[in-house]
Amino acid sequence: MATIKIKQVRSAIGRTKTQKRTLEALGFKKLHQVVEHEATPAILGMVATVKHLVEVQK
Incomplete structure (x- = not known):
């Protein structure tokens, strides 16, 4: 399965x-x-939950 890199770009405060x-x-x-x-469905779901706080890199 493919891997994805995720970067936090906004604060959780x-x-x-x-x-x-x-x-x-x-x-x-x-x-x-x-x-x-x-890139499992569980990880992709978590990324979708906080999509406004993170950035997916290739």
Whole structure:
């Protein structure tokens, strides 16, 4: 399966608890951090939940 790189581009301050937990589950600890995951349906669903806070890189 393909891998995707995800970069956090907006802060989690002032976001809902669900969105903050989703960012933590994706492995983000800092702003502008890049994490790499397999492109599974679960990961893609999490990315869709916080699509306004992250950027998918190729």
